[in-house]
Amino acid sequence: MDPTTPRPALNKSLGTWQLWGIAVGLVISGEYFGWSYGWASAGTLGFLITAGFIALMYATFIFSFTELTTSIPHAGGPFEYSRRAFGPTGGYVAGFATLVEFVFAPPAIALAIGAYLNVQFPALDPKLAAVGAYVVFMALNIAGVQIAASFELFITVVAIFELLVFMGVVAPGFSIANFAKGGWSGQDGFSAASIPGMFAAIPFAIWFFLAIEGVAMAAEEAKDPKRSIPIAYIAGILTLLALAAGVMLFAGGAGDWTKLANINDPLPQAMKIIVGEQSGWLHMLVWLGLFGLIASFHGIILGYSRQIFALARAGVLPGVLGRVHPRFHTPHWAILAGGVVGIVAIFSDELVSFGGQTLTANIVTMSVFGAIVMYIVSMASLFKLRRSEPGMVRPFRAPLYPYFPAFALAAAVVCLVTMVYYNLLVAGLFFALGLLGYAYFRLTGRAQATGGTLQSAA
Template sequence: MTPPATATPALKKVLRPLHLWAIAVGLVISGEYFGWNYGWAVAGPVGFLLATLLITVLYVTFIFSFTELTTAIPHAGGPFAYSYRAFGPLGGLVTGYATLVEFLFAPPAIALALGSYGHFLHPQVPVLATALGCYVVFIGINLLGIKESARFSLVVTLLAVAELVVYMGLVAPHFKTSNFLSHPVPLGAAGIFAALPFAIWFYLAIEGVAMVAEEVQDPRRTIPKGYLYGLGTLVVLALGVMILTAGVTDWRRLSTIDYPLPEALGVVLGRQSRWTQFFASIGLFGLVASFHGTIIGYSRQVFALARSGYLPGFLAQVNPRFRTPHWALAAGGLIGAGALLTGTTAQVIILSVLGAVVMYGMSLLSLFALRRKEPRLERPFTAPFYPYVPLLALALTLLSLGAIVYYNWWLSVLFFAGLGGVLGVFLLLGRHRQPVAEDTLLTPADLL
C-alpha cells in the first residue's frame, strides 16, 4: 500500500532548464556514438537515412505530445503515472513494465560500448570487466545526490556535444557521395522497417526527463524548455554524424562494431593520428553522459513503482543524507550486470527499444484518455494542433512496434511473455482492484 502523503519519500527540487537540457541530451547522446550503425547492415546508408527521417518525425511529434503529460503530472514515475491516472492500475502496470525494460536494458548496451572504446584505445583492457566497473562507479556517483549528478551530467554532456561537432568538422572534408551510395542494399520497405530500432536508438530515452520531474524547480516552464532544446540538439547531431560517417569509407566495415566514429577517423586520418586517439579518449564522455543519465532514469522508475506498491517497498527508500533512492539504484545495477554477461549489444538495444515503443504508445493513449476524462486538468503546455500531432505520433509508434515485432519475433516473445507473467501475478494478487495511489495524482499545483 502507498504510505500516507506525510510519510511519502520526498525528492529534492533543484533542477533548472540547463540541467534538464543536459539530462535530455546526456540520456541520448551515446546513441550518436554507436548502436545506430547496426541499421546499415539491414538497410544500407540510403535506407537507414529514410528510416532515421521517419523516426525523427516520430520523436518530434511524440515529444510535443509527451510534454503536455509531463508538465500536467510531474511525477518520478513519468509514463507510469500518466497511464495509472488514465487507465488505472492495469494501465500503470503495462507502462511501468515497458519503461523499466527500456531503462534497465539501455545501460548495459552503453556499458559494453564503453568497454569497447577502452579496448580500442588499449587492446589489453578487457571489455566486460570495464563495463561492470562502470556500473560500480556511476551508481556511486548517483548516490551522492541529484544536484551533484545533474552537474556531472552538464559537464560531460557539454564535452560530448563539443566532441561531436569537432568530429563532424574533421570528417566533412573527406565525405564522398560515392561512398554513401556504394554497395547499395536494395531499397524497400523491408530494409527500412528492419532498421527502425536502430534509428530509434538515436533518440531513445529522451523521455527520461519526465522521471526527474519531481526534482525540477518550476516544472511548468522548465520542463518544456528542457525537452524542446534537447530534442533540437539531438536532431542536428544525429543527422550530421550519420550522413558524414557513411561518406568517409566503405560503410560495411563500420556496420557491426561498437566504436564506428573513432574507426572512421582512423580510416581518414590514420589510426595513430593524435586526433584519432584524442577523439577515442574523449569519446568516452558521450557514452558516460548517457550511461549516467539512464541510471538516473531507471532508479526513479523503480523508486516510483515501489512507492506505489508495484515493487517491494524497500526499493522506495530514500537515503536520509543524500535524498537519493539508493536501493533502486542498486537493484537496477544488478539486473544490468546480468544483461552484460550476454555480451549481445544489438539484441539488448532491440529489447530496450521495444520497451520504449510500447511505453510511447501507452503514453499517447493516456494523453487522449485524460483529455476526455479530465478536461479541466491544468495543462501548462498543450500538444500543438491536437489531435493531429498526437495521432501522427501514435501511428508512427504503432508502425515501429509492428516492424520491431516482425523482424525480432523471439525477442518480442520474451518481452511480451514477461509482461504476461507480471500481469498474471498482479491479477492473482488482486492488486487491480485497489484504488489508484495518491502519489500518482500529483499536479503542478501540488508540487509548488
C-alpha cells in the same frame, strides 16, 4: 521509523539547463554507436529514410508528451499518466515498458564503453570495464541528484563538442559517393527488395533518440517543471536531430561504410579512415567519445532508478525499492536493483545473443520494445485524459492537437508491428516478461494499491 516522522523525500533542485543536459545526455550515446547496425540491413540511403521517419515520430511525440509531463510532474512519468487514464492495468503496462527501456539500455551502453576502452587497452576485458562503469556511476547517482545533474550537464556539453570535432575532422574526406555506394540494402539503386531492410532497421533509428522522455522521471525534482520541462524537451530534441543527421552523414561519407555497420565504435573507425591509426585526432576521439557514452549511461541510471522508485512507492514493486537515502535523498535501493539486472545482462551471452544478432544488438532491441510500447500507451493516455479530464491544468498543450499525438501514436504502432515481425525471439521474451510481471502484479493484490492517487514524495 516512527510513522509520524516525515520520510526522506526527493529534492526539488533541478533547473532548466540541468534538465536540458539530462534530456540530451540520456540520448547522446545513441550518436556514438548502435545506430550503425541499421546500415547492415537498410544501407545508408535506406536507413536515412528510416531515420527521417523516426525523427518525425519523435518530434511529434515529444511535443505531445510534454503536455503529460507538465500536467502530471511525478517521478513515475508514463506509469502515472497511464494509471490516471486507464487505471491499474494501464499503469502497469506503461510502468513495465518504461522499466524495460531504461534497465536494458544501460548494459548496451556499458558494453560500448568497454569497447572504447578496449581500443586503448587491448588487454582490458570489455565486460569487466562495463561492470566498473556500473559501480562508479551508481555511486555517483546515489551521492545526490544535484551532483549527478551537474555532472550530466558538464559531460553532455563535452560530448556535443566532441561530435562537432568529429564532423570537422572527417569533413575534408567526406564524399557523397561513398555514402551512396550500395546505399539501398547493399544495392546502388532502390528496389522493392530495399523495403524490408528499411523496416528491419527501425530499432536502430530509434536508438538515435531513445530515452529523451526520461526527463519525465526527473520532473518531481525540478524547481519549476511547468516552465523548465517544455524548454528542456524542445531544445533537447532539436539538438539531437542536428547531431544525428551530422554524425550519420559524415561517418557514412568517410569511406567504406560497410566496415562500420556491425561494430560498437563506428566513429573512431570512420575517423581512422581519414586520419590513420596513429593520428592524435583518433586517440582524442576515443577518449572523448567516452564522454558521450558516459553521459547517457549516467543519465539513464538516474532515469531507471526513478521509475523503479515510483513503481515501488505505488506498491507495484517491493516497498524497499521505494526508500530514499536519509542523507543523500536519492532512491539508493532502486539504483542498485537496476544495476544488478544490467550486470546480469552483460554476462548473459547465451541468453541474449540469439536470432543472428549480437549481444549488444539484442539488448538495444529489447530496450526499444519497451520504449515503443510506452510511447503507444502514453499517446493513448493523452487522448483519454483530454476527454476524461478536460479541466486538468495543462501548462503546456500539445501543438496541432490531435494531429501531432495521432501521428506519433500511428508511427509507434507501425514500429511495434515491424519490430515484432523482424525480432520474434526478442519480442517473445519481452511479452513473456510482461505477462509474468502482470501475474505477480495481480496475484499479490498490488493492482489495487495503484488505484488511488500517487502522492508526491516531495
